[in-house]
Amino acid sequence: MAQGSSVLAAAGIVKRFNAFVAVAELDFRLGADEAVGIVGPNGAGKTTLLNVLAGTYRPSAGTVTFEGADVSRLDAASRCRLGIARSHQVPRPFGDMTVFENVFVAASMGGGHKGARAYDGSIESLRLCGMLEVANRPAETLGLLDRKRLELARALATDPKVLLLDEIGAGLTDGEAAELVAIIRELRRRHIAIVWIEHILHVLLQVVERLVCMDAGRVIAEGLPDEALAHPAVIEAYLGSGVT
Amino acid sequence: MSGGPGIVVQRWSPLSIGAMSCLGALLVLLAFGPFYLGPYLTDRLTTLLIYVIMAAMWNALAGYGGLVSVGQQAFFGLGAYAAIRLSHAGLEAYLALILAPLLVGLVSVPLSTFALRLQGGEFAIGMWVFAELAHLLVNLDGLVQGETGTSLIALSAFAPDTRRALNYWLALAVMTVLVAAVFLLLRSRVGASIQAIRDNQEAAASVGVRVMATKCLIFVLAAVGCAAAGALTLATLISFQPKTYFSVQWTAYMIFMTLVGGLGTFEGPVLGAVIFFAIETFFGGSGVWYLVGLGACALLFSLFLPRGIWGALRDRFGIALMPVGYRLQFRPRAGKAAT
Numbered sequence: 277m278a279q280g281s282s283v284l285a286a287a288g289i290v291k292r293f294n295a296f297v298a299v300a301e302l303d304f305r306l307g308a309d310e311a312v313g314i315v316g317p318n319g320a321g322k323t324t325l326l327n328v329l330a331g332t333y334r335p336s337a338g339t340v341t342f343e344g345a346d347v348s349r350l351d352a353a354s355r356c357r358l359g360i361a362r363s364h365q366v367p368r369p370f371g372d373m374t375v376f377e378n379v380f381v382a383a384s385m386g387g388g389h390k391g392a393r394a395y396d397g398s399i400e401s402l403r404l405c406g407m408l409e410v411a412n413r414p415a416e417t418l419g420l421l422d423r424k425r426l427e428l429a430r431a432l433a434t435d436p437k438v439l440l441l442d443e444i445g446a447g448l449t450d451g452e453a454a455e456l457v458a459i460i461r462e463l464r465r466r467h468i469a470i471v472w473i474e475h476i477l478h479v480l481l482q483v484v485e486r487l488v489c490m491d492a493g494r495v496i497a498e499g500l501p502d503e504a505l506a507h508p509a510v511i512e513a514y515l516g517s518g519v520t
Numbered sequence: 521m522s523g524g525p526g527i528v529v530q531r532w533s534p535l536s537i538g539a540m541s542c543l544g545a546l547l548v549l550l551a552f553g554p555f556y557l558g559p560y561l562t563d564r565l566t567t568l569l570i571y572v573i574m575a576a577m578w579n580a581l582a583g584y585g586g587l588v589s590v591g592q593q594a595f596f597g598l599g600a601y602a603a604i605r606l607s608h609a610g611l612e613a614y615l616a617l618i619l620a621p622l623l624v625g626l627v628s629v630p631l632s633t634f635a636l637r638l639q640g641g642e643f644a645i646g647m648w649v650f651a652e653l654a655h656l657l658v659n660l661d662g663l664v665q666g667e668t669g670t671s672l673i674a675l676s677a678f679a680p681d682t683r684r685a686l687n688y689w690l691a692l693a694v695m696t697v698l699v700a701a702v703f704l705l706l707r708s709r710v711g712a713s714i715q716a717i718r719d720n721q722e723a724a725a726s727v728g729v730r731v732m733a734t735k736c737l738i739f740v741l742a743a744v745g746c747a748a749a750g751a752l753t754l755a756t757l758i759s760f761q762p763k764t765y766f767s768v769q770w771t772a773y774m775i776f777m778t779l780v781g782g783l784g785t786f787e788g789p790v791l792g793a794v795i796f797f798a799i800e801t802f803f804g805g806s807g808v809w810y811l812v813g814l815g816a817c818a819l820l821f822s823l824f825l826p827r828g829i830w831g832a833l834r835d836r837f838g839i840a841l842m843p844v845g846y847r848l849q850f851r852p853r854a855g856k857a858a859t
């Protein structure tokens with residue numbers, strides 16, 4: 277692989293849970309300024325791959341490279357400070373803290389900001405995600421939709437260079453999905469590279485320029501969205517699992 | 521304190537500024553206590569100050585850090601023991617009492633690397649095991665003479681009245697420093713991280729929080745605080761029997777005060793300490809039934825008023841006297857609204 281332009285790369289990633297292989301010999305790269313979508317049936321290993329990229333999981337084998345440096349040994353917090361932020365498929369809010377405080381932790385720790393800059397960064401993230409109205413509410417009082425938005429706002433507040441998104445579009449109405457697409461497009465204007473795992477293809481395809489299709493821990497097809505989706509293995513995987 | 525157009529991040533409110541001023545005045549008043557309180561009240565207030573320390577420490581650890589420990593008597597006992605040892609090594613008695621908690625704090629650093637790997641109930645039990653272990657080890661020290669115990673003999677050199685006043689002032693100073701330290705820590709960026717770890721450790725790591733180092737900080741602070749309470753108790757009792765100091769009752773007191781006052785609220789544990797102190801003063805604090813009553817009471821509170829008395833008041837009236845959180849104020853709409 278020519279590494280010149282890729283901001284985040286993974287090579288030979290294997291992740292086993294005891295005997296079960298969730299990710300098998302997988303290579304992945306994300307170009308600077310690029311937006312890549314990851315699709316695949318339930319249990320394909322998408323979230324596991326994202327956890328390996330973010331540093332939440334140590335891979336059983338393989339290396340992760342960020343901006344040319346090997347970050348395989350760094351934990352999630354260190355990778356976040358370097359500029360790799362992520363959202364969680366099942367939201368993990370800091371329930372007893374307010375929405376603003378949730379985002380403030382991210383801005384001050386992941387973003388490394390102090391004083392007024394941390395405040396401004398937090399407010400800006402909340403504004404972008406349309407969460408200013410609920411800023412003073414305890415996060416545990418939020419509904420699922422706002423919890424997902426908070427995942428995004430918190431990740432943004434860390435000033436990421438790479439944003440790893442895990443199904444933040446699930447369960448949105450058309451109007452809400454359009455808002456989300458607008459937010460992601462704004463992030464792309466800010467030159468944040470994006471990896472987005474999403475089942476809702478028509479939303480995903482409005483933003484990403486490349487698609488990676490996974491099944492059973494492997495990449496079964498990748499390339500321009502239309503080409504990747506037309507691949508026989510992808511059709512097989514989707515028909516086989518009944519996901520449309 | 522500004523941020524974004526038309527939006528202000530508010531940390532102090534008129535009410536909390538007023539409350540802090542009253543607190544400052546109260547501290548000044550208390551500083552002159554020995555001159556007008558008389559021997560009995562001076563002694564009792566010293567005890568109350570020690571309780572406030574204990575409650576504030578357990579609350580910092582469990583209420584804000586999410587680290588529920590039933591072994592804080594380890595540090596309480598070690599604090600007293602370290603004071604005995606330092607004094608025996610030739611240090612002036614009150615200097616030994618001041619340095620002992622810091623020494624225990626040093627010891628707690630390596631301990632934290634083991635203890636903080638444990639989660640939830642494992643941590644709670646692990647700390648209790650550590651307390652038992654510390655108790656056994658202290659018993660092995662020839663100076664302590666097993667359960668017979670020893671005493672901080674150097675304190676006998678002071679006239680009773682002088683000692684009483686010195687103990688009171690020391691307790692007041694240590695309480696002020698420790699509670700201020702917890703307050704400032706919780707108000708800082710690190711304080712927000714501590715609470716984030718409590719609410720969701722993995723998510724905290726994913727937004728850049730150094731989980732182990734941050735937990736270590738609150739763990740060591742609580743260790744120092746509990747050791748200070750132990751050393752101060754030694755100053756008032758003079759005698760040191762390991763069984764008394766390493767008794768789980770101290771942690772039970774801390775839990776009672778925190779749960780009744782308000783777990784995870786800053787003001788609650790202080791209120792809890794006052795309530796506990798009042799119960800002890802009026803009902804006489806001894807006997808098995810006394811402890812059973814305390815336990816049942818704490819249990820009822822955690823079931824029906826999980827945020828204690830102060831938490832209920834706070835939720836009802838939205839008051840914060842010593843605020844550690846953040847509130848956004850939107851200028852066009854709000855202006856003078858308190859808290």
Ligand SMILES: Nc1ncnc2c1ncn2[C@@H]1O[C@H](COP(=O)(O)OP(=O)(O)OP(=O)(O)O)[C@@H](O)[C@H]1O
Pocket residue numbers: 293296298316317318319320321322323324325365
């Ligand atoms: N911590 C874990 N321990 C054991 N098995 C796991 C663990 N995490 C994931 N797995 C397994 O690994 C496989 C891949 O899971 P993963 O969550 O990565 O799938 P996914 O592609 O994100 O699926 P979905 O679309 O449902 O979110 C699944 O079979 C899952 O049961």
Ligand SMILES: [Mg+2]
Pocket residue numbers: 322323324365442
């Ligand atoms: Mg998943």
